[in-house]
Amino acid sequence: DVKVTQSSRYLVKRTGEKVFLECVQDMDHENMFWYRQDPGLGLRLIYFSYDVKMKEKGDIPEGYSVSREKKERFSLILESASTNQTSMYLCASSLLRGTSGGTDTQYFGPGTRLTVL
Amino acid sequence: DAKTTQPNSMESNEEEPVHLPCNHSTISGTDYIHWYRQLPSQGPEYVIHGLTSNVNNRMASLAIAEDRKSSTLILHRATLRDAAVYYCILRPTGANNLFFGTGTRLTVIP
Numbered sequence: 001d002v003k004v005t006q007s008s009r010y011l012v013k014r015t016g017e018k019v020f021l022e023c024v025q026d027m028d029h030e031n032m033f034w035y036r037q038d039p040g041l042g043l044r045l046i047y048f049s050y051d052v053k054m055k056e057k058g059d060i061p062e063g064y065s066v067s068r069e070k071k072e073r074f075s076l077i078l079e080s081a082s083t084n085q086t087s088m089y090l091c092a093s094s095l096l097r098g099t100s101g102g103t104d105t106q107y108f109g110p111g112t113r114l115t116v117l
Numbered sequence: 118d119a120k121t122t123q124p125n126s127m128e129s130n131e132e133e134p135v136h137l138p139c140n141h142s143t144i145s146g147t148d149y150i151h152w153y154r155q156l157p158s159q160g161p162e163y164v165i166h167g168l169t170s171n172v173n174n175r176m177a178s179l180a181i182a183e184d185r186k187s188s189t190l191i192l193h194r195a196t197l198r199d200a201a202v203y204y205c206i207l208r209p210t211g212a213n214n215l216f217f218g219t220g221t222r223l224t225v226i227p
Contacts, residue, residue, distance in 0.1 A: 004160075033214060035217075040219065041219075042204075042217040042218050042219045042220065043161070043215075043217035044217075045214045045215075045216075048214055058214060090160050090161070091160075092160070092161075103149060103166060103208075104208075105163045105166075106153075106161075106163065106215055107162075107163070108159075108160030108161050108162065109160050110158075110159055110160055111158075111159070111160050
């Protein structure tokens with residue numbers, strides 16, 4: 001089974017701190033994704049990566065950056081955390097690049113609930 | 118992003134079949150229909166997907182209308198572990214990401 005792990009289940013940070021959320025997948029997947037989930041808004045895509053050192057903005061990239069130095073690891077960075085970034089953050093991975101069709105399955109980690117005070 | 122419409126919530130009795138509807142009237146010919154579910158305190162998990170024909174797997178069945186403007190996820194015998202939020206998603210060919218709406222919260226009554 002594919003396993004996607006996230007570095008923390010719960011995280012509390014202060015406004016202005018730099019925050020790193022780490023995600024690791026063990027199935028040699030090409031694509032990795034970061035979403036945030038808020039009540040009433042569903043999941044929204046922040047960034048995704050289809051290869052090492054490659055990244056593309058999702059729907060809500062403002063205030064975030066990402067890093068993918070190794071294929072199995074995708075990091076989400078909050079350069080200066082703010083209270084409106086309090087949310088559940090979900091990482092996902094999938095095997096195929098998007099051009100391979102609409103059949104690709106995404107595998108999600110358990111999520112990190114981040115609270116910014 | 119192609120949009121889907123689902124009821125906010127549904128209830129089912131344990132061990133009875135559940136039919137979760139989804140409307141997607143603006144679906145295009147190359148959009149796949151995906152279903153994911155999210156159990157409490159977990160990330161979403163894949164359930165099933167299809168293009169035109171009905172599909173079955175060990176988790177569920179997917180019934181797709183002939184005009185493809187709607188689909189139904191069928192859980193043949195609901196268990197308490199099926200209580201989750203179910204998301205119906207259209208996945209265009211070539212799309213990298215999934216667009217999640219707010220889904221249907223399924224409550225299973227013992």
